[in-house]
Amino acid sequence: MSQLYRRILEKIRGRKTSTVVLILLPILFFFVSLFVGRYQIPPSMVIMTLISKILPIAHSYNIPKPIEITIIQVRLPRAIAAALVGATLALSGTSFQALFRNPLVSSQILGVASGAGFGAALALLLSGDLAVVQISAFGFGIAAVVMSYAISRVHKETPVLTLVLAGMVVGALFSALTSLVKYVADPYERLPSIVFWLMGSLAGVSFKELSWSFIPMIASCILIVMIRWRLNVLSLGEEEAKALGVDIEKMRVLVISCCTLMTSAAVAIAGVIGWVGLVIPHVCRMLVGPDHKVLVPASISVGAAYILAVDTVARVVSTVEIPLGILTAIIGAPFFFYLLRRERLGWR
């Protein structure tokens, strides 16, 4: 009995601090992003508003309509979207780094962001309707990855190097097409909206967008979490994974599909947000080590917390919102440099 107790204690102690921090971090930032904003609402009022939505008894408290709208229809969907986008971008970065055995790839290695960017730009040029833009971005993001995968498939196999090169080719192609769309777009009406969309922002996210995009995001997340230990085996390399009885082609299709689905959905609602899928996996590897059994949940948690924090800053810091993609790059690039300078980078 005492032995069992000691073993349990050891287990908790080993990862106690990091586990607690990793669970609390996104929750903390979630509430911070609900509490702060240009329209000042005291935290107690925010809590009341939230409770009044869940429990009918709280109706007796009189909550002003503008506050309710700000919290429920503006800040809440935006915070949920930020958490989802951060979690999925970081998770797909982690998965791709394991799959491609390269710590320098990110979620955009197969051209998903370029494809989605082109889809959005095209839709903004032709229609401008938000729903059309999102669906077009989602569709073209997936199409870009399918293209990369299809052209790299030789002899019923997809060598990793060919896949990466194909991703670069497809990415370059869609970037060029995006430039073409920008070139022909009306510079006073359409062009600014295209440019802003490509910078990435969560402004204006509502439950309507979340209602469709959270399904591919959550489903893919769950699937990757379930197969997370297999990512360890995949990261040993193609041949060794095969010798360990892993159906590598099947696993690769599964991981790529999940990552593409969730990244496309994330890009569709938030635009192109760089650096998250590259930096967050490294940060997590420093925190919990390279074992994907722990690394995958950690990436979800840190990614969500990161975008929640950055989006809050983007909203609050100046009177005009700073595009999210610009902020993540401004924070991400120097931070990645700092990581590179540190001796223990979590890979070598």
Added chain:
Amino acid sequence: MEMKVVDLHFSYPNGKEVIKGVSFEVKSGDIFCILGPNGCGKTTLLKCLCGILKPTKGSIFLDNVDANLMSKAEYAKNVAYLPQEHRSVFPYRTIDFVVMGRAPHLGMFSTPSDKDYRIAEEALKEVGAYHLKDRLYVELSGGEKQLVLIARALAQQPKILLLDEPTSQLDLKNQAIVLRILSGLAQRGLIVIMTTHFPTHAFLHSNKVGLMMAGRFLAVGGPEQVITEENLKKAYGVDVKILSVKSPIDEGFVKMCIPTEVILARRCLCRFERMDEDAGQEGS
């Protein structure tokens, strides 16, 4: 356990045939050494045997069951493979690395349980590397890495162990350790199939040798019959002397191979040294 390989062929997609009809049979307790010059197809043969490459023709039978009828995971439960070297990207802890050998025993959606970690620890103990458990695999020395790789293969709980030149990058002591471990495993009933560049090792601890040349076995059988001066000359194209030396620790004899060209080269070297000495004396 018995492994039977019948008329195995393999060609790369570009049409180049590398394995041109290999057949052999091994059973529990065998240590089967595959010798042969560089590029004769030893590594390719091992990769065909472990399922990394799919043979273009021919069959592999495990206990008379055709390997083609087994799932990949089921096959990997029987056959483990050790690559010549493992290049890791992420610095896994040794124990996490060894536990990956449990992959064929675990479902796609499961993570290793306490039992799997115990099996991995047992495997580390068996190769005498338990003390490395919490070290990072990438920071281990070459000899330690080889031991940990063997432990990972053992965690797979296979009946057949395939090793690609397990001793070629090790120092004298680690070579001895690895060969001793392999002998122990064979005594326990495993089949060990390994490629090597040292005919002397084949004499020392194998009971079956296949001499490969250009994708075929020149000869298969006991080490005494296969490793002969003519066969080695045929396979490697160099003159080799096989010496029988009285064993220093028991009554038997130990056989070893010495390429005569090396002796000749040594002689040239001596002559040069002598000339140097002469020149030195003249100077003083």
